[in-house]
Amino acid sequence: MKMSQLLMPTLREAPAEAEIMSHNLMLRAGLIRKLAAGVYSFLPLGYRVIKKIENIVREEMDRKGAQELLLPALQPAELWQDSGRWNVYGKELMRLKDRHDRDFCLGPTHEEVITDLVRREVKSYKQLPLNLYQIQTKFRDEIRPRFGLMRGREFIMKDAYSFDYSREGLDESYEKMYEAYCNIFKRCGLVYRAVEADTGAIGGSDSHEFMVMAETGENEIVHCASCHYAANMEKAVCAAPQELDAASQEMLPLEEVKTPDIHTIEELSEFLNINVEQTIKTLLYQADDEVVAVLVRGDREVNEIKLKNMLGCIELYLAETEIVEKITNAAVGFAGPVNLSGVKVFADYEITNVINGIAGANKTDYHLKNVNFKRDFQVEAFCDLRLATVDDPCPHCGNPVAITRGIEVGHIFKLGTKYSEAMNATYLDENGKEKVCTMGCYGIGIGRTAAAAIEQNNDDKGIIWPMPIAPFHVVIVPIKANDREIMDIADNIYQSFSEKGIEAIIDDRKERPGVKFNDADLIGFPIRIVVGKKSVNEGKVEVKIRKSGEEWEEQLDQVIPKIISLVQADLEMK
Numbered sequence: 231m232k233m234s235q236l237l238m239p240t241l242r243e244a245p246a247e248a249e250i251m252s253h254n255l256m257l258r259a260g261l262i263r264k265l266a267a268g269v270y271s272f273l274p275l276g277y278r279v280i281k282k283i284e285n286i287v288r289e290e291m292d293r294k295g296a297q298e299l300l301l302p303a304l305q306p307a308e309l310w311q312d313s314g315r316w317n318v319y320g321k322e323l324m325r326l327k328d329r330h331d332r333d334f335c336l337g338p339t340h341e342e343v344i345t346d347l348v349r350r351e352v353k354s355y356k357q358l359p360l361n362l363y364q365i366q367t368k369f370r371d372e373i374r375p376r377f378g379l380m381r382g383r384e385f386i387m388k389d390a391y392s393f394d395y396s397r398e399g400l401d402e403s404y405e406k407m408y409e410a411y412c413n414i415f416k417r418c419g420l421v422y423r424a425v426e427a428d429t430g431a432i433g434g435s436d437s438h439e440f441m442v443m444a445e446t447g448e449n450e451i452v453h454c455a456s457c458h459y460a461a462n463m464e465k466a467v468c469a470a471p472q473e474l475d476a477a478s479q480e481m482l483p484l485e486e487v488k489t490p491d492i493h494t495i496e497e498l499s500e501f502l503n504i505n506v507e508q509t510i511k512t513l514l515y516q517a518d519d520e521v522v523a524v525l526v527r528g529d530r531e532v533n534e535i536k537l538k539n540m541l542g543c544i545e546l547y548l549a550e551t552e553i554v555e556k557i558t559n560a561a562v563g564f565a566g567p568v569n570l571s572g573v574k575v576f577a578d579y580e581i582t583n584v585i586n587g588i589a590g591a592n593k594t595d596y597h598l599k600n601v602n603f604k605r606d607f608q609v610e611a612f613c614d615l616r617l618a619t620v621d622d623p624c625p626h627c628g629n630p631v632a633i634t635r636g637i638e639v640g641h642i643f644k645l646g647t648k649y650s651e652a653m654n655a656t657y658l659d660e661n662g663k664e665k666v667c668t669m670g671c672y673g674i675g676i677g678r679t680a681a682a683a684i685e686q687n688n689d690d691k692g693i694i695w696p697m698p699i700a701p702f703h704v705v706i707v708p709i710k711a712n713d714r715e716i717m718d719i720a721d722n723i724y725q726s727f728s729e730k731g732i733e734a735i736i737d738d739r740k741e742r743p744g745v746k747f748n749d750a751d752l753i754g755f756p757i758r759i760v761v762g763k764k765s766v767n768e769g770k771v772e773v774k775i776r777k778s779g780e781e782w783e784e785q786l787d788q789v790i791p792k793i794i795s796l797v798q799a800d801l802e803m804k
């Protein structure tokens with residue numbers, strides 16, 4: 231490929247719309263352009279990256295026996311009504327009507343379409359198990375599309391669905407996909423982690439997310455250095471603390487204290503000269519039609535996913551001010567569990583170890599001292615209701631955990647029979663008895679993976695592509711595009727690479743060397759070869775490795791085999 235003929239509109243300045251590095255660099259390197267909010271065109275270099283990721287995904291899915299197909303993006307409402315999701319999916323579902331006034335949507339996912347296909351075509355257990363996948367465009371009407379390819383309204387996904395005739399079969403299919411995903415992200419040259427995840431609204435039991443590690447990632451990951459435990463923040467388990475010995479549990483008399491102008495837990499602990507560990511935070515939540523009180527230590531945060539799962543509610547949010555004031559008879563900020571009537575109280579495990587604690591008095595400007603759950607208030611249940619911290623021990627081995635950040639690029643679920651039951655996807659077993667299929671679903675965000683690769687691999691000059699997903703392996707930069715001798719050498723190198731399957735691009739533009747070098751660094755080609763006067767006079771070229779910054783001179787007759795072995799070594803990081 232000649233760069234002079236390539237649509238590669240690089241930009242010097244960061245566009246104002248770019249809030250994160252991958253978005254910034256994808257625009258500046260001329261990989262993508264915005265058409266509308268959350269809707270992007272892939273330009274030639276960007277699309278090469280996408281196709282490379284897709285091909286790795288395809289190879290690894292095929293290797294595990296999955297079969298590729300292609301389902302329509304346009305989906306009739308009837309299928310979504312069948313599964314019960316038409317009315318609950320909300321505004322993110324991109325809905326439209328055809329000329330006959332029939333309802334359709336542009337699919338954000340394909341459980342309905344695939345389950346419909348399988349219920350029509352699969353009749354017997356002999357046709358199972360099946361794992362069907364596609365690489366296709368999805369739509370989601372995000373309220374606030376942002377971060378470029380990270381949260382778009384139109385995006386490319388690989389989605390796979392497995393159909394088994396038993397729970398054990400699903401476990402096997404899931405395991406295969408887990409392995410495939412590990413291979414995929416490893417082959418993309420990315421540092422990743424598989425973490426336990428919450429199954430949330432999709433339903434089902436087991437679930438793992440695949441995270442590309444990056445300081446800029448939006449997800450927090452709790453993981454253990456001593457064992458394999460890793461979970462996303464929503465899912466991370468906080469073990470119940472050890473019970474205190476009886477001697478440390480002497481209860482002092484309850485006491486009311488005036489705490490005017492105290493607004494935070496820190497101010498409260500300072501004012502009363504106590505540790506924050508001694509404080510009890512009381513939050514009132516609206517859980518569907520009910521209001522519940524939740525107690526956590528003052529220095530902890532409520533994990534709303536755990537709370538939601540524990541309560542089994544659909545909607546959960548902090549209760550409105552008026553409701554809090556009505557229930558506590560006090561201004562917001564003074565709620566406490568003592569004499570709190572009309573609501574169920576749920577407490578985090580740690581509250582059992584708060585002896586002679588401080589809590590709101592349900593009276594404006596007052597707190598209570600020496601609050602003890604054994605004496606002063608009733609708790610519906612003690613459970614794990616808080617966000618994990620670095621102080622928490624690993625729930626598997628008890629060693630310290632660490633918290634790092636990542637970007638979710640893949641997600642696998644054991645769906646079970648949620649969709650097959652709702653949509654009647656059945657088969658006949660060995661005895662001719664009708665059974666429902668057991669399903670799993672498995673997604674990878676293709677564009678997101680490209681963006682995450684950039685978040686993980688960049689510097690102040692631009693992108694540093696891992697070799698397997700780089701748009702080209704090598705850029706050849708002739709210092710003067712109008713020097714016949716230099717261009718001949720550059721062309722020869724290019725030809726030799728092409729014959730050996732190395733993807734090279736030649737920067738034959740009539741630009742200054744500085745401009746060419748900047749663009750090469752910005753786009754992030756893994757290897758740069760510079761051809762100049764020295765190549766003509768001494769038969770030497772300059773080689774530079776983008777990632778390490780390593781630079782050296784190489785004899786012309788040596789450069790081809792050397793680069794080939796470098797590229798191949800990087801591609802075989804399997």
Ligand SMILES: [Zn+2]
Pocket residue numbers: 454455456457458459624625626627628629
């Ligand atoms: Zn551990």
